[in-house]
Amino acid sequence: MIHYLRREQFIPRPPATVWAYFATPKNLNELTPPSVRFQIIGTVPTTMYAGQIITYRISPLPGLWLNWVTEISKVEVGVCFVDIQRKGPYKLWHHEHRFAPEAGGVRMFDQVTYEVGWGPCGWLAEKLWIQRQLKQIFDYRAQQVAKIFS
Numbered sequence: 001m002i003h004y005l006r007r008e009q010f011i012p013r014p015p016a017t018v019w020a021y022f023a024t025p026k027n028l029n030e031l032t033p034p035s036v037r038f039q040i041i042g043t044v045p046t047t048m049y050a051g052q053i054i055t056y057r058i059s060p061l062p063g064l065w066l067n068w069v070t071e072i073s074k075v076e077v078g079v080c081f082v083d084i085q086r087k088g089p090y091k092l093w094h095h096e097h098r099f100a101p102e103a104g105g106v107r108m109f110d111q112v113t114y115e116v117g118w119g120p121c122g123w124l125a126e127k128l129w130i131q132r133q134l135k136q137i138f139d140y141r142a143q144q145v146a147k148i149f150s
Contacts (some may be wrong), residue, residue, distance in 0.1 A: 002092065003126065005112040007138050011149045012105040018149070019078045019099060022108075030148065032138040036060060039115050041067075050075045053086065059134065060089075091117030107146070110138065 011018050021027055025044045032038040037059035052072040068088035071112055075081045078099065090117035100107045101149035102145050116122035116130060 001123065001126075002113060002115050002148075005110070005114070005134055005138065007110040007142065009108050009142050009145060010102065011108055011145060013149045015099065015101045015106050018106045018108070021148070022097060023075075023077075023081070023089070023098060025054055031141045033137055033142050036087075036137065037065075038076070048072045048075060048081060091115040091122075110134060 024046055025048055026040065026046075027038065037057075039057045041055040041057060045052070054070060054072070055067065055101055057067055059064050066089050069086040070083045070088070070093070071086050073082045073084045076131045080096060080098040082094065082096045084095070092113065094113040096109075096111045098109040098111075100109070108128060112134070114134075116126045118125065
């Protein structure tokens with residue numbers, strides 16, 4: 001079953017400043033809760049590009065480490081970028097980040113389309129844990145963005 005997570009946040013900064021921050025893959029460290037134990041593996045260029053592969057490890061539960069490989073599948077400078085999972089914990093992961101200039105700043109939109117997989121176990125995990133975990137991760141991210149761009 002496919003699920004969706006949508007978020008929207010106003011950032012009171014110039015569009016170019018906001019884009020420069022989000023187009024820098026290493027900044028993902030700042031936006032991810034420490035509880036996820038997020039680690040980028042290897043080096044990544046300072047600016048993202050279409051076709052870029054990013055490999056990292058996450059530990060969603062104590063003692064459980066997962067490798068996650070994403071591809072930046074689309075980049076429209078200043079407008080949007082899309083990351084998709086190539087290898088990882090989900091059957092499907094498609095995350096579109098969109099930026100729309102507004103008076104006084106930028107409105108950022110996130111749409112995550114995901115499917116857990118794993119049959120009935122995945123359905124249960126999504127209902128009991130994954131949905132809540134993703135909301136917490138994006139809540140943390142919104143707080144960090146507000147702090148960084150305050």
